[in-house]
Amino acid sequence: MIELGKTRLVFNPYGGKMSQILASETPFPHRAGNLFKIQYSVNWEDAREDSEKNYxxxxxxxxxYMTPFVYKNPRSAFLNYRDLDIGVNTFGDNSYEEGKVYGLKYFNDNFDRLLKVKTAVDPENFFRNEQSIPTLPSKA
Known part of the structure; x- marks a missing residue:
């Protein structure tokens, strides 16, 4: 990290009571068996394009570099630290398949359950962003 410069890692410890809640009890599945949530970040003020690329x-x-040291079956992500590199949804004909790419990383086995809830509560998919849970196609 010293060699890289401005990059940072933040480790949020897991365990304790959090491990006792089943992954299926809430949308957030990253519980038992996870030691930490790791946040990668970098900040800069220089607006030059080469600075952006560098950072x-x-x-x-x-x-x-961290890949060999983290859980990777699958390598998961935390929704509140959104990462557009793991997938985005255009909400076209392949909405479910596009959503599944990032949805499984954020929600693991909870994705399909959340998809059904989203379809029931917001069938027109009014509340959406590039990584929100999609809705199932209507059967009409």
């Missing part, structure tokens, strides 16, 4: 490259290098 993003630093972050990617750190993320890649």
């Amino acid at each position: 993003l490259t630093q972050s990617i290098r750190l993320y890649s």
